[in-house]
Amino acid sequence: MNYELTDEQTMLVDSLRAFVEQEIMPYEAEADMAAEVPAEVGERIKRRAMEMGFFAANLPESVGGGGLDYTTLGLIERELGKVSYALSAFVARPTELLLACEGEQIEKYLNACVSGEKHECFALTEPGAGSDIMSMTTRAVADGDDYVINGTKHFISSPCMPDFAILFAVTGVDDTPRGERKRITAFLVDHGHPGFDMRLGSIATSQRAYRTYELHFDNCRVHKAQVLGEEGMGLELANKWLHMGRVWVGAQCCGKMQRLLDLSTEWAATRKQFGQAIGKFQGTSFKIADMATELHAADLMVMHACERADEGKMTSNDAAMAKLFASEALGRAADNAVQIFGGMGLMHELPIERMWRDARIERIWDGTSEIQRHIISRSQLRQYER
Ligand SMILES: Cc1cc2nc3c(=O)[nH]c(=O)nc-3n(C[C@H](O)[C@H](O)[C@H](O)COP(=O)(O)OP(=O)(O)OC[C@H]3O[C@@H](n4cnc5c(N)ncnc54)[C@H](O)[C@@H]3O)c2cc1C
CATH class of the missing domain: 2.40.110.10 (Butyryl-CoA Dehydrogenase, subunit A, domain 2)
Known part of the structure; x- marks a missing residue:
């Protein structure tokens, strides 16, 4: 496995990171409080994503998409995962199921989603x-x-x-x-x-x-x-989306963990109690160590699944493991982040409480943690089935 980014991937990640920080993060708190994305904000994110070439990055070039490999798409999901899904979803990645469109369906549904006309x-x-x-x-x-x-x-x-x-x-x-x-x-x-x-x-x-x-x-x-x-053949079609979708959930969880780790590390280094930075207390610094270690492990699992997908070898087991581990590690990281921030971790002024709430869904959608464990355990036990 080689997870060094290529020059093209580094440029893409850098420009997407700037896009996320400038075009999406400023609207997160407002959208969360209102429980909806103002139409003009969604439209603006969509338009800017199109101008930057991030729109429909997941689909092949032949249909007007970005034509990127799964590993690069995993990096994109990781960056977009740092922000609320309600906003990052306007950087549309139309479902790959639409590639099954035929005849008039192509113009009406597939092309309309690639061009941002439909959702x-x-x-x-x-x-x-x-x-x-x-x-x-x-x-x-x-x-x-x-x-x-x-x-x-x-x-x-x-x-x-x-x-x-x-x-x-x-x-x-x-x-x-x-x-x-x-x-x-x-x-x-x-x-x-x-x-x-x-x-x-x-x-x-x-x-x-x-x-x-x-x-x-x-x-x-x-x-x-x-x-x-x-x-x-609907389920066979859905499964194509479900398995890769689980890897994208894993990648997004890694992005969220990275943001939580960065925020927590800075807070631990600057917040002082008992005359010193709270990061000097092992009770705090060991939480940071756990967050960093689990993020590293989750990143490796997600990238491994992406690499296998690029080779056409990814199994449902690879996807289930990446989703299970990354989503559960995110839950632990979000809880640690609240603890490191203390009372401020629960206040609306900072993104920590929102990220803690947002983290919870990752263990439920796209197949609960229990369903992922079923998939993984079945693949382990299959060799003994008669
Ligand atoms: C915000 C949100 C957005 C969503 N978006 C979509 C969407 O766009 N499209 C879509 O189709 N769906 C969507 N879903 C649905 C999501 O995929 C389901 O919620 C999820 O699959 C779990 O189903 P359930 O909520 O009915 O829970 P249940 O299936 O009722 O599960 C309840 C509990 O029982 C456990 N359980 C169930 N069966 C087993 C078993 N065999 N072994 C062990 N434990 C088991 C589960 O793990 C869970 O802990 C969304 C859900 C939410 C909350």
Whole structure:
């Protein structure tokens, strides 16, 4: 493994870091307090990201994206991870699932997201189907050239009202050697399409300004041309996003840990009690040592997963380990940071309390820590299965 950055990567990281500090950080506190990103702020971040060439960096050049490798994308996610997701999401990285668009879908959905004209949401989770995706009940029943969709999705997040949903629904049941298995299909459904209602959901404690939506489908009739990818292959399509998405969560957690470590180190070196800097007390300095060590380990795991992805060898296990370790290490780092800052760590004036709150979601979305442990333990035990 060689994690020395190339000259191009160093330049990219430096310019993105400056962008994040100048164009995003100043708006974090305001967006968090208001639990929404003011429209003009979101638009400005989007426009500046386009001017700087950061927009749609994750997609291939052939569709107008940045054409970057996974390792470089990991570095981008790490820098963007330093700030609230509600704001960094305006530096759009449209989901790779859109690469499955065909025919007229390409212009209407893929190109529109790459150009910033439209914004998608990824609608998998339901009130009764969270970790257990296969218990989903949203159905799309074939009727001539159409599908009729009924069901509800929740916790579908987006920095602003999405223009369309990539919706996952059950389109049938297959017999497999392990018994019956639901056929799940992905659909592209426009906001405002008859029978499709999208409502603002609850405000989360973490990432308060990154809003969640409830999606209601009531006899929503869509043409079969709205199927994304192949009928019945929705989960296979989703998995492409889910695995890499977990590595990006890991990379973002590393960015947050770096920011917490930098802020905590400076505070420990300058805040004085009992006549000396609190960093001179081992109770404080050892926390910094733990934060630095765990950040280093998390960075190595994330970069390892990215490198494996670039070689086409990344497994679900690599992604699960990177997400599990980085998100849990972030939780410990955020708690340590609050402790190092003392009472000031809980005050709105500083970003520490917000980062502590924001850190909590990382162990839940994109698969909870328990689900990651399932994936990892299954891969360990598989060799003994008969
Ligand atoms: C702010 C926010 C944004 C989100 N954005 C999106 C989005 O854009 N699109 C989308 O589709 N989803 C989204 N989600 C949903 C997210 O992915 C789910 O919340 C997550 O997968 C967990 O599902 P759940 O909340 O229903 O918890 P549950 O699945 O009900 O889990 C509750 C607890 O039970 C545990 N548990 C469940 N099953 C097992 C098991 N087999 N073994 C051990 N423990 C288990 C879990 O680990 C957890 O601790 C978002 C969620 C939030 C909070």
